[in-house]
Amino acid sequence: xLSKKASSLCHGEDSSYFHGWQKYDSDRYDKLTNPKGIxxxxxxxxxxxxxxxxxxxxxxxxxxVMKRPNGESAFTDLALFQDYxxxxxxxxxxxxxxxxxxxxxxxxxxxxxxxxxxxxxxxEILMFCLADPGEAFLLPTPYYAGFDRDLKWRTGAEIVxxxxxxxxxxxxxxxxxxxxxQRAKKLNLKVKGVLVxxxxxxLGTTLTRDELNHLITFSVAKNVHIVSDEIYxxxxxxxxxxxxxxxxxxxxxxxxxxxxxxxxxxxxxxKDLGLPGFRVGMIYSNNKxxxxxxxxxxxxxxxxxxxxxxxxxxxxxMKFTDKYMKENKERLxxxxxxxxxxxxxxxxxxxxxxxxxxxxxxxxxxxxxxxxDAEKELWEQIIEEAKLNIxxxxxxxxxEPGWFRICFxxxxxxxxxxxxxxxxxxxxxxxxxxKAGSCSRQRRFLLGKWVSMLLPYDxxxxx
Ligand SMILES: Cc1ncc(COP(=O)(O)O)c(C=O)c1O
Numbered sequence: 001x002l003s004k005k006a007s008s009l010c011h012g013e014d015s016s017y018f019h020g021w022q023k024y025d026s027d028r029y030d031k032l033t034n035p036k037g038i039x040x041x042x043x044x045x046x047x048x049x050x051x052x053x054x055x056x057x058x059x060x061x062x063x064x065v066m067k068r069p070n071g072e073s074a075f076t077d078l079a080l081f082q083d084y085x086x087x088x089x090x091x092x093x094x095x096x097x098x099x100x101x102x103x104x105x106x107x108x109x110x111x112x113x114x115x116x117x118x119x120x121x122x123x124e125i126l127m128f129c130l131a132d133p134g135e136a137f138l139l140p141t142p143y144y145a146g147f148d149r150d151l152k153w154r155t156g157a158e159i160v161x162x163x164x165x166x167x168x169x170x171x172x173x174x175x176x177x178x179x180x181x182q183r184a185k186k187l188n189l190k191v192k193g194v195l196v197x198x199x200x201x202x203l204g205t206t207l208t209r210d211e212l213n214h215l216i217t218f219s220v221a222k223n224v225h226i227v228s229d230e231i232y233x234x235x236x237x238x239x240x241x242x243x244x245x246x247x248x249x250x251x252x253x254x255x256x257x258x259x260x261x262x263x264x265x266x267x268x269x270x271k272d273l274g275l276p277g278f279r280v281g282m283i284y285s286n287n288k289x290x291x292x293x294x295x296x297x298x299x300x301x302x303x304x305x306x307x308x309x310x311x312x313x314x315x316x317x318m319k320f321t322d323k324y325m326k327e328n329k330e331r332l333x334x335x336x337x338x339x340x341x342x343x344x345x346x347x348x349x350x351x352x353x354x355x356x357x358x359x360x361x362x363x364x365x366x367x368x369x370x371x372x373d374a375e376k377e378l379w380e381q382i383i384e385e386a387k388l389n390i391x392x393x394x395x396x397x398x399x400e401p402g403w404f405r406i407c408f409x410x411x412x413x414x415x416x417x418x419x420x421x422x423x424x425x426x427x428x429x430x431x432x433x434x435k436a437g438s439c440s441r442q443r444r445f446l447l448g449k450w451v452s453m454l455l456p457y458d459x460x461x462x463x
Contacts, residue, residue, distance in 0.1 A: 005154065012148030016379055017042065017395035024389045031414065039419045042389040044201060044357045045410035046235070046274035048331040052324050053273070056314060063313035066306065078305040084298050086115035090308040093315035094282065098267060100318075101234045101325070106246045108284055114294040115308075117301030118281040119231045119268040123150045123195075125297045126264055126283055129290050130225050131157040136189040137227070138180045140164050140172045142360075142396035142403070144201040144229075151195070160184040160191070163399050166362070169351060170203055172196070172211045177218045193225030193262070194218065199232040199242065202396050202405035203360050204336075204353030206236055212248035216259070225262040234272030234325055237333040238354035261287040269311065271357065272325070278307050332357070332409060335416070339408040342420030346427040357409040364402025366430045375401040378430075386426035388419055 012018075020042045029037035057064060066074045088110065095108035116122040131137060133156025139147065140162040151157055162180040164170040177194070184191045194215055198207040207215075219226050228245040236242040245263055254260060268281035280303050283294050315321060339359055343350055351360040367374040372394045379392040393403030408416060 008153065010148065011153050012145070015145060015148075015395040016376065017145035017391045020379075020383060020389040020391060023383055027387075029387070029415070029418075031418075036387065038383060038387045038389050039415060039422070040389050040410060041407045041419060042391045042405070043410050044271065044407050045276060046271055046328070046332070046357055047411065048335060048409050049274060049324065049328040052327060053275075053314075056317070056320050056324075060313060060317070063310050066309060074309060078309055082302065082305045084295050084302060086113075086303065087305065087308040087312060090312040090315075091115070093312045095284075097315050097321060098233075098284070100322070101272070102242070102244050102247065106244055106250070112284055112286060112291055114283040114285075114291060114298050115303050116281040116283060116294075116298050117279040117303060118270055118276070119229060119266050120146065120150050120281070121279075121298070121301040122266045122268065122281045122283045123147070123227070123229060124155060125294045125301075126227055126266065126290075127151045127155040127157045128297055129293045130227075130264075131155065131192040134158065134189065135192045136160045136184050136187075138162050138177065138184065138191060138194045139397075140170070140176070140196060140200075142170065142202050142393055142398035144197055145391065145395045147195075157192075158189055160187070160189060161397055161399075162194070166351075166400055166403070169205070170200075170360075171208070172214055174214045174218065177214060181218075181222065191222065191224055193227060195227040195229065196245075197229040197231070198245065199230075199236060199355035201232065201356060202358055202391070202393075203351060204356035204358055205351070206240060206242050206355055208240070209243065209248070212243060212245060213252070215245070216249060216252060216254070219262065220254075220257075220259055223258075225264065227264045227266065229266040231266065231268050231271050232356045233267065235329070235332060235357065236355040237329040237336070240354065242355070261285075261290075264290065272328075274328075278311070279303060280307060280311060335408050335413075338413075338416060339406065339420070342416075342423065343406070346420070346424040347431065348423070348427060358405050358407045361404050361406055362402060363404055363427075364400070366427060366434075367402050370401055372401050378402075379404070381430075382426060385429075386422045388422055388426075 024038045024040045027037045028034060029039045066078055068074050091110040091113050095110050095113060098108050099106060116125060136158040137151060138160050141164055147159065151159055160180050160183060162172060162176050164172060164176055181191055196207065199205060215226055226245055230244060233242050249259060249263055263286060265284040269278065270276035285291050336359065340350060343361055349362040353359060366378055375392050375394055382388050382390060391405045
């Protein structure tokens with residue numbers, strides 16, 4: 001009855017990442033009404049600084065009621081037809097904000113910016129612009145679980161994973177890039193580019209200079225695009241500091257080469273300002289043809305003029321945004337430290353990180369075997385017994401079983417303590433079950449040995 005696209009399974013929704021959200025929705029934790037419910041730690045949302053946004057709104061009510069600084073109403077202008085180029089005022093404020101996040105080391109031109117309904121839409125539009133159905137983008141693993149939907153589902157583009165390993169902190173190496181490229185070729189897929197998240201979701205780490213240089217060298221050699229999803233660029237709360245792909249390309253004096261027009265940045269206000277519901281995203285590209293095509297495509301997911309008006313007002317208050325960014329980072333850092341001390345107490349190791357709204361943790365010691373089936377079993381146990389929704393590494397295409405992503409910024413300080421207590425109790429109960437299992441195996445082994453010693457000795461047992 002439905003079209004092939006509508007009934008296609010490559011939406012990616014059939015993964016533990018999204019199943020966890022469904023489970024959480026059916027049994028949400030609430031301190032008073034459902035204290036035994038599931039705590040959501042599978043959603044990269046930032047709720048730590050809402051009070052700052054709300055206090056700005058309280059002192060700037062004109063922005064909400066659509067009044068201009070001169071007291072005139074902007075209602076009619078905002079309510080009438082808007083074309084897909086977006087508000088010039090908002091775009092100016094946005095490029096300025098993006099430059100400040102990058103310590104003004106990079107300059108952005110508003111004409112190179114395309115407004116989209118979140119980064120979800122920005123990533124998809126870029127795929128439509130850069131790849132035909134059946135052509136591929138290379139993505140380092142582990143990668144954001146939503147990319148199967150955003151990059152592949154409607155565009156028909158393919159993702160070929162660049163396999164990164166825990167042995168070197170999941171770094172992107174030249175060898176891994178080349179190996180993925182060759183694998184794509186063997187599959188008869190034309191590689192159109194590499195897409196990275198910087199800072200990485202799910203690792204919570206910024207790309208190093210070496211990694212950025214590998215990407216640049218690779219994309220020059222293979223003549224391919226680089227898409228850098230920098231949605232978490234304003235959530236870098238610890239050293240090393242964030243280096244954007246643009247800065248890395250400029251540092252190698254490559255602005256006047258072809259590569260410059262193959263660099264595309266994706267950004268949104270969903271994470272840094274904690275506004276995923278507002279659906280404000282963007283593509284920044286130095287490629288005029290991409291900007292023009294993407295602008296036309298943005299018709300299918302525009303940002304409402306009312307939202308643009310409100311946020312243009314907020315972003316023009318630089319005193320507020322600077323204070324917000326500083327305070328928000330401090331809160332995130334503190335919250336991450338709370339999470340890390342809790343998971344350490346639970347005997348769980350983690351990848352050192354400096355950014356994002358999550359921590360990438362290694363729970364492989366709790367698996368019954370080193371397999372993805374065992375990882376799924378553990379994930380189910382965590383959600384059913386510990387009542388925590390965390391996301392298993394397999395949903396991020398991690399190649400090593402036992403890694404999980406734990407989000408830490410979408411709850412209050414009290415709830416995270418409940419979550420950490422549950423995690424500790426759960427981890428201790430699995431460890432003692434494992435110990436009991438290995439003791440009884442040991443007992444069985446010793447008993448077998450003892451029985452065989454009592455039997456008469458036969459020097460030629462195979463006779
Ligand atoms: C790396 C990355 N890209 C894109 C998105 C989608 O963000 P948006 O809400 O702006 O569509 C997310 C959301 O988690 C993300 O982590």
